[in-house]
Amino acid sequence: xxxxxxxxxxxxxxxxxxxxxxxxxxxxxxxxxxxxxxxxxxxxxxxxxxxxxxxxxxxxxxxxxxxxxxxxxxxxxxxxxxxxxxxxxxxxxxxxxxxxxxxxxxxxxxxxxxxxxxxxxxxxxxxxxxxxxxxxxxxxxxxxxxxxxxxxxxxxxxxxxxxxxxxxxxxxxxxxxxxxxxxxxxxxxxxxxxxxxxxxxxxxxxxxxxxxxxxxxxxxxxxxxxxxxxxxxxxxxxxxxx
Numbered sequence: 001x002x003x004x005x006x007x008x009x010x011x012x013x014x015x016x017x018x019x020x021x022x023x024x025x026x027x028x029x030x031x032x033x034x035x036x037x038x039x040x041x042x043x044x045x046x047x048x049x050x051x052x053x054x055x056x057x058x059x060x061x062x063x064x065x066x067x068x069x070x071x072x073x074x075x076x077x078x079x080x081x082x083x084x085x086x087x088x089x090x091x092x093x094x095x096x097x098x099x100x101x102x103x104x105x106x107x108x109x110x111x112x113x114x115x116x117x118x119x120x121x122x123x124x125x126x127x128x129x130x131x132x133x134x135x136x137x138x139x140x141x142x143x144x145x146x147x148x149x150x151x152x153x154x155x156x157x158x159x160x161x162x163x164x165x166x167x168x169x170x171x172x173x174x175x176x177x178x179x180x181x182x183x184x185x186x187x188x189x190x191x192x193x194x195x196x197x198x199x200x201x202x203x204x205x206x207x208x209x210x211x212x213x214x215x216x217x218x219x220x221x222x223x224x225x226x227x228x229x230x231x232x233x234x235x236x237x238x239x240x241x242x
Contacts, residue, residue: 006037007112008091008165010082012075013042013099017049024058024065026105027097031064039089040065042099043082046072077178083168091165096183098159102205110200111162119167119195122187123160123202141184148230149237151191154199156184167195174237181226185233192237 009027013020024042031038042065044052055067070081079096086094093115097103103123111121125138138155145153161183171189175182190197 004035004037005092006039006090007031007034007093007095008038008082008086008089009040010079010086010094010096011040011042011099012045012078012082013047013051013055014045014072014075014078015047015049015051016099017047017051017054019101020051020054020099021058023099023101024055024062026101028062028065030105030108036064038064039086039091041082041085042067043078043085044069045074045078046070073178074180076180076182080172080175080178080182083172087165087169087172093162094165094168095162096159103160104203104205107160107200107202108162111160114198114200115162115164117196118198119164120190121162121198121200122155123158123204124155124199125158125204126201144227144230145184145188148227149188149192149234151188153187153191156187157181158187158202159183160202171195174233174240176229176233179229181229184226188233189237 007030009031011023011027016023020042024040028040031040040062042055044055044067046069052067052069055065059065059067068081068085070078073081082096083094095108095111107123111123114121138157141156142153145151145156168186171186171193174189175185179185189195
């Protein structure tokens with residue numbers, strides 16, 4: 001008997017009371033369609049509003065929705081928590097997106113069709129509507145990655161990525177615990193290791209409600225601090241590869 005493949009969708013959430021119900025209702029049909037073993041994991045990152053209460057209430061009528069709450073640790077730490085949760089619970093595939101309503105669930109299925117051909121299928125935000133400053137940050141990050149890691153990564157931090165769980169488990173060994181830019185490092189490791197990756201264009205809308213907890217000032221601060229970390233991580237990747 002062939003075991004059915006399951007998918008764990010990981011969505012971090014922080015102070016998303018305005019968006020979270022709509023986002024869950026948008027993404028839940030995907031895990032429902034893929035079978036009873038698939039899960040929608042929504043992780044409340046110590047929100048100060050009623051985000052977690054909303055998630056728990058929805059879970060009463062959505063058996064494949066798993067509500068989790070934890071102390072605030074930031075976006076990177078929260079998705080790492082989700083990835084490790086998925087791997088621990090024997091996920092075959094892991095998909096990550098965010099809780100702000102900027103991504104389109106309808107675009108998921110073209111990724112799913114390619115799941116057997118690549119170790120990761122990741123979105124390329126080539127038609128962004130979230131502002132010029134964000135586009136500038138992404139282009140700057142691409143340049144920094146090229147200079148430090150020596151690889152070209154089209155869109156390293158996209159919150160729209162489908163990964164084989166077994167490969168992700170190995171890649172996570174290179175990501176420091178609770179690292180804030182964990183998705184960036186994951187993208188870099190796939191590139192450094194020449195793992196089969198496919199970039200597909202996706203739409204990327206404005207935030208659907210609420211206030212973004214990460215503003216441009218915080219992004220610049222995070223980026224400045226990350227350069228030192230990137231250099232250390234690059235040495236670690238190269239040393240482990242020897």
